[in-house]
Amino acid sequence: KNQSVPHFMLEEIEAQPETLAILVQKYKEGYVLPLALRAKLAGIRSVTLLACGSSYHAALVARYWFETLAGVSVQVGLSSEYCDRDVRADDHDLMIAISQSGETTDTIAALKHAQASGRPRTVALTNSPGSTLTTLVDHHLLTHSGAEQSVSATKSLTAQILLLFMLANALGQARGHLSAEQVASHDEEMLLLPNVVAQTLLLNKEIRRWANGLHRKNNLFVIGRHTHYPVAMEGAFKLREVAYQHAEAFPAGELKHGPITLVNDDLPVIVCLPWNQQAQKMLDDLKAIRANHGEIFILSNGNIASVEGTSVIRMPSGLTHLSPIIYIVALQMLAYYCAVLSGNAIDTPRNLAKVTMDF
Numbered sequence: 564k565n566q567s568v569p570h571f572m573l574e575e576i577e578a579q580p581e582t583l584a585i586l587v588q589k590y591k592e593g594y595v596l597p598l599a600l601r602a603k604l605a606g607i608r609s610v611t612l613l614a615c616g617s618s619y620h621a622a623l624v625a626r627y628w629f630e631t632l633a634g635v636s637v638q639v640g641l642s643s644e645y646c647d648r649d650v651r652a653d654d655h656d657l658m659i660a661i662s663q664s665g666e667t668t669d670t671i672a673a674l675k676h677a678q679a680s681g682r683p684r685t686v687a688l689t690n691s692p693g694s695t696l697t698t699l700v701d702h703h704l705l706t707h708s709g710a711e712q713s714v715s716a717t718k719s720l721t722a723q724i725l726l727l728f729m730l731a732n733a734l735g736q737a738r739g740h741l742s743a744e745q746v747a748s749h750d751e752e753m754l755l756l757p758n759v760v761a762q763t764l765l766l767n768k769e770i771r772r773w774a775n776g777l778h779r780k781n782n783l784f785v786i787g788r789h790t791h792y793p794v795a796m797e798g799a800f801k802l803r804e805v806a807y808q809h810a811e812a813f814p815a816g817e818l819k820h821g822p823i824t825l826v827n828d829d830l831p832v833i834v835c836l837p838w839n840q841q842a843q844k845m846l847d848d849l850k851a852i853r854a855n856h857g858e859i860f861i862l863s864n865g866n867i868a869s870v871e872g873t874s875v876i877r878m879p880s881g882l883t884h885l886s887p888i889i890y891i892v893a894l895q896m897l898a899y900y901c902a903v904l905s906g907n908a909i910d911t912p913r914n915l916a917k918v919t920m921d922f
């Protein structure tokens with residue numbers, strides 16, 4: 564481990580501009596999506612994504628891309644639940660099992676369950692070459708993130724998300740759903756990504772300042788809409804996983820249908836608010852929180868005024884589709900600093916285990 568960085572988790576958070584740049588470079592060189600897989604994509608009509616934990620959040624982000632960029636119907640399944648469902652699949656269905664380790668028992672079982680249900684095409688997306696999952700599928704795709712030592716997934720997760728974006732684009736292209744111009748503009752965005760992630764890491768002091776107050780809170784909400792709802796889920800998951808805080812994620816529009824009853828001046832709400840098509844609706848959602856005296860912590864690249872009861876951290880701009888990645892990076896830092904301030908065992912959270920391959 565780099566001696567100047569106190570924890571693997573921080574080292575792995577800070578490595579993300581580099582790990583993502585490596586993945587983009589390999590993609591440009593044609594190493595990421597094998598031609599044999601690309602050749603099969605034209606006949607795909609539906610996609611099922613299977614995963615656990617953080618990998619499940621990557622699947623939920625990617626769902627929107629497979630729908631919008633590839634024009635296919637999409638299901639996302641939690642591996643541990645999927646095995647108890649009656650599912651049917653044929654060779655127009657693409658099953659994508661996502662797992663950093665490639666060894667998670669539930670995800671292996673879910674994939675086998677899908678295979679027993681028919682003859683789907685199968686892909687494993689993993690950080691571990693040679694892992695069990697890679698031996699069970701037609702094609703495996705690697706995130707190329709290097710060994711991840713901290714139990715909590717950071718650099719492997721953002722690489723999964725980027726790799727799913729690459730795959731959704733390839734599927735959209737193969738199915739004639741995306742124009743060459745769209746593909747080129749998405750490739751451009753991938754090239755920009757590492758630098759925008761690096762800019763996000765520079766927000767560490769502001770995020771640490773948030774953590775000074777937030778790490779003492781027993782309960783927190785994290786909210787977002789559209790692709791940033793799974794981002795909120797990942798942020799809440801990280802706060803539970805490493806900071807041992809009870810954080811819950813909600814789609815911002817659902818708050819008024821129940822959870823708003825819990826909002827008060829002792830329940831901070833962390834808001835993922837990219838300046839996009841959902842931004843105006845998000846601002847309306849915030850009014851209800853303020854009306855209930857909720858303290859609001861906003862991550863946004865929009866020009867949002869810091870009125871009383873709100874604190875805003877200005878996120879970098881420049882990304883559209885890949886914006887979820889930088890909001891995840893910001894929330895990784897928040898959970899990390901909350902965990903540090905609480906004196907937790909950052910790299911080996913209690914009761915959790917991880918399978919890490921040697922590279």
Ligand code: BG6
Binds near residue numbers: 661666670714716
């Ligand atoms: C859990 C870890 O046990 O497994 C999570 O605590 C992780 O951090 C999850 O996301 C899934 O792991 P994998 O290797 O299948 O992506």
